[in-house]
Amino acid sequence: MPVIYFSSGFLIAFLFPRLPIILITRGKGFNTAFPAHPEPIPLSPKLTQRVLHMRMIYWMGFVVAIIPLVFGLVSIKWGNSAFGFGLWLSSGWYILSRLQTFVGGQQPPWTLAMAQRLQLAMDEASSETKCCSDPLLTWETMQVSCTTCSKTLDEMPRPDLGRKRVDGFFTGGLRLILSDGYPIISGTSENKSAIDDSEE
Numbered sequence: 001m002p003v004i005y006f007s008s009g010f011l012i013a014f015l016f017p018r019l020p021i022i023l024i025t026r027g028k029g030f031n032t033a034f035p036a037h038p039e040p041i042p043l044s045p046k047l048t049q050r051v052l053h054m055r056m057i058y059w060m061g062f063v064v065a066i067i068p069l070v071f072g073l074v075s076i077k078w079g080n081s082a083f084g085f086g087l088w089l090s091s092g093w094y095i096l097s098r099l100q101t102f103v104g105g106q107q108p109p110w111t112l113a114m115a116q117r118l119q120l121a122m123d124e125a126s127s128e129t130k131c132c133s134d135p136l137l138t139w140e141t142m143q144v145s146c147t148t149c150s151k152t153l154d155e156m157p158r159p160d161l162g163r164k165r166v167d168g169f170f171t172g173g174l175r176l177i178l179s180d181g182y183p184i185i186s187g188t189s190e191n192k193s194a195i196d197d198s199e200e
Helices: 002-026 045-064 066-078 081-103 112-125 169-179 188-193
Strands: 137-139 144-146 152-154
Touching (some): 002 045, 002 066, 002 081, 002 169, 045 066, 045 081, 045 112, 066 081, 112 137, 112 144
Antiparallel strands (some): 144 152
16 A cells, blocks of 8 residues: 555656646637647747747746645655655756756757757848748757758757647647657757757
8 A cells, every 4th residue: 555655646746747838828819820730840939939938837837846845745744655755756857857957968959059950040040141042941849940942940840839749639648748848859959059048
């Protein structure tokens, strides 16, 4: 029974802080401006805003994780210690994994630098140095490119952007939990030009 209680607490605390990123962005009304997953997304101010929204919801999970952490400590002291330890261990690990970003760890899947790079690509498409006479920029799986002339403007892999996935809610949710929102295939150029959010 202690193993069952511990596993239950661990699983609850594992899923709880990830619920905002799975539930908030999957509604139909939240995705009317974007084509269905996994189609390329045209660059627009709404896409830049979506990246910033995903970044905000990502850090919201950090705050949400405090709830099972507190309940775990309370349960250890006054309730079922195995269940409480599962809550505390899982949520504590989640919080530590988020904090490592500020000491040189892996960047979040959505950053301010990503939004800036999208904006720079849009600015370039409307400048005198644009890639062709009628540029139409889209964010594909592995890069930002021009549909008109097929030129690659930025080799930036596309993370999950909150669209309802074609493989359904449960399978898509499981895939999102396993990838944590990161692109399944990451490019090296993204790591070279990423800006540390801790320096903002």
